[in-house]
Amino acid sequence: MTKSTTRLTYENKIILAPMVRVGTLPMRLLALQYGADIVYSEELIDWKLLKSVRRVNDVLGTIDYIDKSDGTVVFRTNIKEKDRIVVQIGTCDDKRALKVAKMIENDVAGIDINMGCPKEFSLKGGMGAALLFQIEKAKAILLSLVQNLKIPVTCKIRVFENVEDTLNLVRELASTGIAAIAVHGRTKSERPQHLNRNSTIQAIAQELDIPVISNGGSREIDNYKDIFKFKNNCGASSVMIARAAEQNCSIFCKQGLKQLDDVIVDYLKLAVDYDNSPSNTKYCVQNMLKELQETPRGKRFLECQTLEQICAIWNLAGYCRTKQLEYQSRGLLGRREVTPDMFNVCPKRPRLQKNEESDVQELKCAFIRVNFHTDPELPKSKLIAYCSKHKLKLPVYKIINEDKLFRSIVTLDMKKYTSSYWEKNKRFAEQGAALACCVFLGLIDKKTLVDNGSILE
Numbered sequence: 001m002t003k004s005t006t007r008l009t010y011e012n013k014i015i016l017a018p019m020v021r022v023g024t025l026p027m028r029l030l031a032l033q034y035g036a037d038i039v040y041s042e043e044l045i046d047w048k049l050l051k052s053v054r055r056v057n058d059v060l061g062t063i064d065y066i067d068k069s070d071g072t073v074v075f076r077t078n079i080k081e082k083d084r085i086v087v088q089i090g091t092c093d094d095k096r097a098l099k100v101a102k103m104i105e106n107d108v109a110g111i112d113i114n115m116g117c118p119k120e121f122s123l124k125g126g127m128g129a130a131l132l133f134q135i136e137k138a139k140a141i142l143l144s145l146v147q148n149l150k151i152p153v154t155c156k157i158r159v160f161e162n163v164e165d166t167l168n169l170v171r172e173l174a175s176t177g178i179a180a181i182a183v184h185g186r187t188k189s190e191r192p193q194h195l196n197r198n199s200t201i202q203a204i205a206q207e208l209d210i211p212v213i214s215n216g217g218s219r220e221i222d223n224y225k226d227i228f229k230f231k232n233n234c235g236a237s238s239v240m241i242a243r244a245a246e247q248n249c250s251i252f253c254k255q256g257l258k259q260l261d262d263v264i265v266d267y268l269k270l271a272v273d274y275d276n277s278p279s280n281t282k283y284c285v286q287n288m289l290k291e292l293q294e295t296p297r298g299k300r301f302l303e304c305q306t307l308e309q310i311c312a313i314w315n316l317a318g319y320c321r322t323k324q325l326e327y328q329s330r331g332l333l334g335r336r337e338v339t340p341d342m343f344n345v346c347p348k349r350p351r352l353q354k355n356e357e358s359d360v361q362e363l364k365c366a367f368i369r370v371n372f373h374t375d376p377e378l379p380k381s382k383l384i385a386y387c388s389k390h391k392l393k394l395p396v397y398k399i400i401n402e403d404k405l406f407r408s409i410v411t412l413d414m415k416k417y418t419s420s421y422w423e424k425n426k427r428f429a430e431q432g433a434a435l436a437c438c439v440f441l442g443l444i445d446k447k448t449l450v451d452n453g454s455i456l457e
Helices: 025-034 046-050 094-107 120-124 128-133 135-148 163-174 198-207 224-234 243-247 260-273 278-294 296-302 307-313 317-329 379-390 426-441 446-451
Strands: 014-016 038-040 052-057 062-067 073-078 085-090 110-115 153-158 180-184 212-215 238-241 360-363 396-402 405-412 415-419
Touching (some): 025 260, 094 110, 094 135, 110 135, 120 128, 128 153, 163 180, 163 198, 198 224, 238 243, 278 296, 360 426, 405 426
Parallel strands (some): 014 238, 038 085, 085 110, 110 153, 360 415
Antiparallel strands (some): 396 405
16 A cells, blocks of 8 residues: 555544444445545554554455454555544553554554543553553653654543643643644543533633544534534534444435435445455444344344345345455455464464364365355254254264364264364354365365365365
């Protein structure tokens, strides 16, 4: 990805706020598509990024930062957001913050330091809102970034009960040379049901010479025009929107809110286009549906486990399957491509228990969901049908868990089978073991699996 040619500014902008699990690439692109000026990533913890590897994904047209231990995507971006994506970092150490910022500097438009998260995980780690009470450490982090990066640096804070204490804080933070400051108008202990302290944000805006981004007003924002009412009430330079955008991202549309189903369809197409994980996609759609999860369609949605199943609820199953097969044919192998050692054994990850090695039949295969059109075709379903036909006891699965990855051994008719591939969840591990068993029993053709990439030779 080429370096940005446009330096990000924070005056008169409408911004998608950093949101845990929501601020992934599909939602960010949807916000930009609907009219947002800047989009923030979800908070990314410094050590998590530091143990990732940067990879150019030619199939998706993205830059991926991949966890080296399990192959999961830590951060994914692409050229469509190049000049408008700000990555929010969770950190408590200036050296670590700079190291991770330098890693991603050429792929993003700005860096933000989270100084407002009130969650226990952040506070115990000295991150988020904990930095509000450690001003010298907070300043050291910001100074390190400002002095060594070519892109703008910002921070996002919460306010104190006392306005003057808040003003003293923001003066110190602004003195580091940051490009802007985002202010959530609630204290560390306050929650969305509490009123946002718009007057405190207004006092900050009057005090500082740098842009102030107002946040926390989703209770006051029901449509596009409300965004500017909130901005004016806070006297801020820009507005950052979280919950209102999470529930209906078309809040950024000048033309007005779109129907929720249309928004979900737009989101799902982006999730498919950029191979977003089913679990993250499901989480984001759940936040859009809210109480609609209790409807018959909502309950069917909650039973979905794959991206194709989710898409089917909104008549996009064909679109999803076509894209997945296209990506597979172009060589998108997911974690196997990024971490080929998933098929190998590292010293910390034993193959099998010693007493099991002698009687387990192992196949170098991986369960790839897109290769199975319907549930009856799934390996586990095939084994159940096989047992019913031959009057055998149902197969028994044993899970092996090492370093956040899973393998399974299936026992059928007193024989054991397993896949050599380490999966990221128990469900896929069991399907992988069942797949190996099906091949050994002749229920699934091995050549077919070689052709579709499930078996690597």
